[in-house]
Amino acid sequence: MSAVTARVRVEPIVDPDSTAARAVRALRVAPDQYRYVGDTAFNLGDTLRDPMSEAIAVIADDAIVGFYRLDFAPNAVVGRSLxxxxxxxxxxxxxxxxxxxxxxxxxxxxxxxxLRARHPGREVLxxxxNCINAPAISAYLKSGFIDTGELFHGGSAGPQHVMLQFLHPHTTT
Ligand SMILES: CC(C)(COP(=O)(O)OP(=O)(O)OC[C@H]1O[C@@H](n2cnc3c(N)ncnc32)[C@H](O)[C@@H]1OP(=O)(O)O)[C@@H](O)C(=O)NCCC(=O)NCCS
Incomplete structure (x- = not known):
């Protein structure tokens, strides 16, 4: 891994015509990674159309380098409440x-x-x-997620691990 000194921050995107939205649409993954994430331009549009979701840009120094979707629906991701x-x-x-x-x-x-700053009532992320997506699993574990041990079979690219990160660990028992 190369040494990096960039400051990384995240910022919501609300305007589909903004410079940030255009930069997100230009993000690309390697050909063998599309099965894990699909097309980011599509994902951005889908997110902006959903009133229960937020579109978030990842910014390193001043450059947009990534994207994710926050889904606030009660059954998001695993199809049931936690x-x-x-x-x-x-x-x-x-x-x-x-x-x-x-x-x-x-x-x-x-x-x-x-999430702690803007949505303090949310307790868990x-x-x-995907079980064969080693870089993603490693990145999640290194940023504090825990593997629940549960396997989710709802994806199109094979079984998936369910991972959680408690946002206010000092208040959980
Ligand atoms: C998953 C993803 C977001 C990780 O982003 P990233 O910036 O490359 O990850 P990081 O550089 O923070 O790496 C975190 C850890 O993962 C591991 N890692 C990163 N890239 C790796 C690779 N190609 N192979 C193996 N391990 C890898 C390293 O151990 C690293 O820890 P370190 O920096 O202490 O050495 C990125 O690979 C990606 O966009 N993949 C395609 C889409 C995808 O799979 N999304 C996840 C869907 S659940």
Whole structure:
């Protein structure tokens, strides 16, 4: 991994015609990664049309390097309530030219800080990740997610691990 000194932050996108939205539409993954995340331009449009979701840009210094969707629907990601206020992470991507520099891990840390600041009532961040997607699993574990051990079979690219990150660990028992 190359040494990186960039400051990584995250920022909501609300305007589909903004410069940020255009930069997100230009993000690309490697050909063999599309099965995990699909097309980011489509994911951005889908997110902006959903009143229960937020579109978030990942910014390293001043450059947009990634994107993810926050899904606030009660059954988001795993199709059922987790018994506490949750938010689902979907469509997470770091542009393939920027991968392996720690941006994914730093983006997830910034994501949790952002949720604590803007959505303090949400207690847990949940995601699924394909069992063969080693870089993503590693990035999630290194940014504090835990593997629940549960397998989710709803994806089109094979079984997925269900991972959680508690946003206010000092208040959980
Ligand atoms: C998953 C993804 C967002 C990770 O972003 P990233 O910026 O490349 O990740 P990081 O550089 O923060 O890497 C985090 C850890 O993952 C591991 N990792 C990263 N790239 C890796 C690779 N190509 N192979 C193996 N491990 C890898 C490293 O151990 C790294 O930790 P380190 O920096 O301490 O060495 C990015 O690879 C991506 O966009 N993939 C395609 C879309 C996708 O799969 N999204 C997830 C859907 S659930």
């Amino acid at each position: 018994g506490m206020p949750s938010v689902g992470l979907r469509a997470f991507v770091i542009d393939h030219r920027q991968q392996g520099r720690g941006y994914g891990r730093m983006a997830m840390n910034a994501c949790c800080d952002d 949940v995601l699924t990740v």
